[in-house]
Amino acid sequence: MxxxxxxxxxYPIIQNLHSDHDRKDLYAATLVNxxxxxxxxxxxxxxxxxxxxxxxGGRLTVxxxxxxxxxxxxxxxxxxxxxxxxxxxxxxxxxxxxxxxxALTSLxxxxxxxxxxxxxxxxxxxxxxxxxxxxxxVLKTLxxxxxxxxxxxxxxxxxxxxxxxxIGGLKRVSVWCMxxxxxxxxxxxxxxxxxxxxxxxxxxxxxxxxxLISVFLQLPLLTILRLKGAPSAAxxxxxxxxxxxxxxxxxxxxxxIYRFPSKPLPLLKNLVIxxxxxxxxxxxxxxxWILGLVPGHKGGKGGEGKGSLETFTLHTFAVLGQTSMPRSxxxxxxxxxxxxxxxxxxxxxxxxxxxxxxxCGRLRRLEELVCSTSSLDAAAIS
Numbered sequence: 001m002x003x004x005x006x007x008x009x010x011y012p013i014i015q016n017l018h019s020d021h022d023r024k025d026l027y028a029a030t031l032v033n034x035x036x037x038x039x040x041x042x043x044x045x046x047x048x049x050x051x052x053x054x055x056x057g058g059r060l061t062v063x064x065x066x067x068x069x070x071x072x073x074x075x076x077x078x079x080x081x082x083x084x085x086x087x088x089x090x091x092x093x094x095x096x097x098x099x100x101x102x103a104l105t106s107l108x109x110x111x112x113x114x115x116x117x118x119x120x121x122x123x124x125x126x127x128x129x130x131x132x133x134x135x136x137x138v139l140k141t142l143x144x145x146x147x148x149x150x151x152x153x154x155x156x157x158x159x160x161x162x163x164x165x166x167i168g169g170l171k172r173v174s175v176w177c178m179x180x181x182x183x184x185x186x187x188x189x190x191x192x193x194x195x196x197x198x199x200x201x202x203x204x205x206x207x208x209x210x211x212l213i214s215v216f217l218q219l220p221l222l223t224i225l226r227l228k229g230a231p232s233a234a235x236x237x238x239x240x241x242x243x244x245x246x247x248x249x250x251x252x253x254x255x256x257i258y259r260f261p262s263k264p265l266p267l268l269k270n271l272v273i274x275x276x277x278x279x280x281x282x283x284x285x286x287x288x289w290i291l292g293l294v295p296g297h298k299g300g301k302g303g304e305g306k307g308s309l310e311t312f313t314l315h316t317f318a319v320l321g322q323t324s325m326p327r328s329x330x331x332x333x334x335x336x337x338x339x340x341x342x343x344x345x346x347x348x349x350x351x352x353x354x355x356x357x358x359x360c361g362r363l364r365r366l367e368e369l370v371c372s373t374s375s376l377d378a379a380a381i382s
Contacts, residue, residue: 014036026044045078066099119152186215225242239293252274311342313346313347
């Protein structure tokens with residue numbers, strides 16, 4: 001093969017070999033010739049993770065990129081994304097204790113790092129906390145970092161959160177900690193006020209609405225928000241402080257008094273609602289609450305809102321029978337967003353064939369409809 005193939009042609013070809021789960025093809029590309037090597041190496045080391053595999057005979061082998069980076073530090077300039085796994089480091093503590101130290105040394109050399117993820121299903125206040133705290137101290141020196149994901153089974157502890165509060169410049173934050181007091185960026189929101197655009201909070205249950213509101217009023221640049229466990233009654237008020245928000249993924253709980261604020265809500269393009277129901281009619285007030293979140297632009301025909309919503313997804317289930325959707329809700333949604341909705345996905349929520357026909361007729365830009373339906377006439381469904 002000619003070594004004179006232009007790199008600008010080779011690079012997009014090799015990009016199609018890239019996979020987060022299997023980098024064997026990229027590694028093979030680095031061995032073709034020097035031209036392929038120069039094109040494939042940045043992709044090969046752009047995303048690094050630690051993992052353990054069981055070989056034949058049950059032998060456990062730990063794979064960690066720190067070994068390579070420690071031997072060839074010049075490769076660290078290509079690293080953009082790092083995913084560390086607490087379980088792997090627990091294994092390394094007995095098999096190769098020096099590797100965890102090498103991981104921190106190598107991380108400090110990744111001056112172009114953009115995102116860092118820490119996933120730990122057995123997080124404890126011992127080895128995991130010490131190692132994660134050490135990683136945070138390194139991350140605070142990497143000013144290129146824009147994305148931070150934390151998913152642990154245990155509580156990170158006050159000392160760790162104190163360090164987190166000092167990390168600024170992030171555009172995306174995802175926090176899922178299943179134990180300990182729920183953390184919703186108290187004390188950290190002010191630091192992130194001028195940069196944060198995407199937030200994923202996996203545990204807000206039990207946090208007073210006043211605290212949630214005080215956090216979100218400091219995050220006006222948010223465009224994507226995912227909340228789990230937040231009180232439904234507080235969602236409309238929270239949205240009034242997020243004028244740039246276009247994607248919301250949240251839960252609905254039937255308890256509470258739902259009063260919508262007089263301030264304008266952001267013009268959502270993507271809405272995901274997660275809820276459950278004890279009866280086939282759906283949770284009380286759910287349908288009017290959803291419509292209240294997407295009033296559309298002011299100034300539509302007859303003083304009604306003009307559409308902005310492009311995708312609507314509903315995840316729900318009923319203990320007795322299947323959840324049904326009232327025609328009044330479909331009519332209200334179609335009246336405002338009939339010219340903009342492209343995807344209408346309601347999973348196991350059941351629609352009649354008349355409902356399906358109604359939606360297809362009213363949602364003029366509809367490209368995808370996901371629902372459940374039933375009919376004695378199988379040909380009518382197909």
